[in-house]
Amino acid sequence: MPSYQPPLRDMQFLLHEVFEVTQEFQAMPRHAEVDADTINAVLEEAGRFATEVVLPLNASGDEEGCRLDRDTHEVATPGGFKQAYARYVEGGWPALSCDPEYGGQGLPMVLNQCLYEMLNSANQAWAMYPGLSHGAYEALHTYGTEAQKQLYLPKLTSGEWTGTMCLTEAHCGTDLGLLRTRAEPQADGSFKLTGNKIFISAGEHDLAENIVHLVLARLPDAPAGSKGISLFVVPKFLVNEDGSLGARNPIFCGGLEHKMGIHGNATAQLNLDGAVGTLVGEPNKGLAAMFVMMNAARLGVGNQSLGLTEIAFQNALAYAKDRLQMRSLSGTKAKDKPADPIIVHPDVRRMLLTAKAYAEGGRALSTFCCVLIDKELHHPDEKVRKDSAELVALLTPVVKAFLTDNGLAATVLSQQVYGGHGYIREWGMEQFVRDARINMIYEGTNGIQALDLLGRKVLGNQGASLKKFGKLVARLVEEEGVNEKMAEFINPIATLGEQMTKFTTEIGFKGMQNPDEVGAASVDYLRVAGHLVFGYLFARMAQVALRQIAAGNSDPFYLGKLQTARFYFAKLFPETATLMRTARAGSRVLMDSDAALA
């Protein structure tokens, strides 16, 4: 059974030493009081909760799965899930970064991200129950009427109720313009919704007394396509004005999916049969509201793979130190033992260091991004808010796709370290792979993320957002350009930064002639962008580590950080050489293939 050590040291390193968050917070009235002690205490408690309460339910939840009672339409989650959730609510965790106006603790988003990384390491399937609530919370907080906010936000904040996002239908996932669920206006201003949704994560369960579904549907007079979609809030139980629960709303679970992984989470088919809802935001503007939920969810999905990468790495590392097999190629290392531990083998170290670099790069990126979100939300300077929002928008598809592709690679390599034992369920490594696989698919496949990045976020504003990020890279290059010790970390990103500008312009020009050129380059482009971001963040981490070492700090953490950064630049970053070449191969080789794909 896998074990887990919350990566508190690395989180603290990022928060306090690399991003100096308390200094950032001091500029924000909402967070000015948040000091390092508070942060560390929250992280420590969160790590304890994840490890002690949630982790022990991961394998059993996978084995047991969820059960639908077809008579009552109720879903039973795996043993222990309900009790763990009750403790989560009791501990006040759902409220951590919610608005104090609705009972939240008002702590920075970046702390919530750390909490969720640890919950995801411990049990992704379980973490999705509270996790999905955040999307619903965000959408209502941004677009809800005052009455909707008063009715729903306090209960979502406390965690007494959970939320869902009901988008997908059997015939449409990516292409929401095709959706068919109808919403009929009623005399009292409410709507009755009828249709069928599928793939609704945490769509029905027994953890909370009510479920707040955010549902995309069409009004009777709605224009065709994505401009005719509206967003509705549809509670499982109707809510009286005093907040008490009323009648059961006819939004019923018609089936649960049998999936490759995340068995502990109920992936529901939901049938709406005249279910009562109220409109969120303006009619036919549902997609905009949906994107508020979706962007939060996309960052959350990247964070899921970060969590899996970390726990897979930790266990593979422990196994590699323990498992005796063969002798080192360069001479016996453990003379007193019948064989050397497999960590002496260079390729085992390559596998471990790959997972570690992906975990640490991913954590740096998620943290960086969430600090930007805190600024976007609470910085007093409008320009800072706007710039931060722009960078978050740029980085969101990178977090979602790069971290989840890396997450599959890292969990597969960590499983590989175990040899045959990695394929056996009891060791728990294969579950990480199965769970990690969904993260590349849901909340917009990674192919869609790549189109979002290159088509919308980069070329959509003539590279303006990318230039903003480029300036951060340039500033670091300038700062450290004459520091010989930083050269190994600075030179690669300085070069890639320049190549990237040219590369982007090139694709932009080709795309104007033929839009398929954008689609043909997008996936490779996203990975190059991912490495530019990772490279920048590894250079910043190395910068801090080198300064500490120069100052005489002998904590081996800093040397370890340098070693990981060196590995990253030597063995992972060079992937960009191939990616730029294959991206440049253009669309013809893909599109002129009708005979091959006959």
Add this chain to the structure above:
Amino acid sequence: MPSYQPPLRDMQFLLHEVFEVTQEFQAMPRHAEVDADTINAVLEEAGRFATEVVLPLNASGDEEGCRLDRDTHEVATPGGFKQAYARYVEGGWPALSCDPEYGGQGLPMVLNQCLYEMLNSANQAWAMYPGLSHGAYEALHTYGTEAQKQLYLPKLTSGEWTGTMCLTEAHCGTDLGLLRTRAEPQADGSFKLTGNKIFISAGEHDLAENIVHLVLARLPDAPAGSKGISLFVVPKFLVNEDGSLGARNPIFCGGLEHKMGIHGNATAQLNLDGAVGTLVGEPNKGLAAMFVMMNAARLGVGNQSLGLTEIAFQNALAYAKDRLQMRSLSGTKAKDKPADPIIVHPDVRRMLLTAKAYAEGGRALSTFCCVLIDKELHHPDEKVRKDSAELVALLTPVVKAFLTDNGLAATVLSQQVYGGHGYIREWGMEQFVRDARINMIYEGTNGIQALDLLGRKVLGNQGASLKKFGKLVARLVEEEGVNEKMAEFINPIATLGEQMTKFTTEIGFKGMQNPDEVGAASVDYLRVAGHLVFGYLFARMAQVALRQIAAGNSDPFYLGKLQTARFYFAKLFPETATLMRTARAGSRVLMDSDAALA
């Protein structure tokens, strides 16, 4: 539920047009009579058997798994497996390429490879029951006494009995020198074996009346380590001299593993409690005999992933043509439909073409390799036999590791084409991923394959075998060097061939200073070698296709082949640029990481 169309056209293309096997066979007395009609008829029948009998049991076998009765130690395979195996035996398939002296049909190995590719597409878990018999057959055929051959080979040939390879113990997989199972000599010349084996594929089941276990164990006076291992044949039921079954031998299934995939195959823990066996080959020389089994098994494992790659591709292609979602970036394609089929999107085509190129490259390599095996076994010219054997030895780790790494990538991409539906069990795509995952692990992890290739097969003879392969490449380059139409296929391999020579020498020199340099470069090296081989084979396939087109043949198959080859060189082959760079990064970045891996 996935469907399957046996890739007969591509097999025939390779056998008849690229490798011109009947011409090759004419030089071998054993196969001189094997003509194209015979080959095609066998392939067609084999495809029908795989599709009609075995494929329908794939999903149900995965769902149901195997059950051990702890009282009787008997294992029940999933519903239908036993009946399908009976039909397999009835059809004479086990005997296809076995020695006529023991009742075999004596057909070339390459036909058996085609049969197994199709069985693996249809149902890898089922195909492993007959598949494992081949290793046991080969070991006994090569090293058995006449009595052992007479006793076991006819029944293995007919398929009435199946075989296993019992190597692994809980504390040793790769490092067989550590194994502890003991063999005590008895007065009658037999041995009594005691010990515990794990991970024995097809180790216990209800398909056949007897199971012939080939077991590695230690004699009482055996030297420590891998030089003290002997091979024994240990039947489940003792066999009387007349071939009838005797008493139950105490080699009992103590448990079945719960695995990520291949649920339909019984992965058994076997407890030997004084089980009676006879020695195969010389005492303490068991590893040599084991490698006969193992090499056959390694090629078989590559073939498993080839099968999964093909069926995953076929289904993803069909889905991509059927699924309507979004419009083409370059303008609506299906005006009469609410959205375009997703095959219009460049990145969907990239995913499909990647899987297709891996399938066709893999099939070409497996076929190439098996024709070499047929020459190794049956060519009258000793030099041809020796050269063929040398190339087979060189290519075996490439087939095993390159095809199985590609197989995971291809099944993951094919699953990705399905979006959310790919994660749902009913669609069958996720099973291909789970099944494909084991192929990277068993019969020597892919890391071990890479060490075998670079350390033993390449540097072990100062690059002599590699040069033999290099000569084939050079000959093709010479032949086609002035053909403009071939330039796009020839130039990349000409360049890589040269780079590879330098690259190999470089690693060889570094490895003499420090053997860890070999371990640090080996995995990247194997993938570069894989691309050199694939590049060579795609160039040969393109050569045939171009000639056919030039001759006026309008079969779109040839154009499709060219398109796939172009895609391969544009989008997959360039991976070598990064791989050579990361291989050159050397061992220090891996070995100087104790602080990072603390």
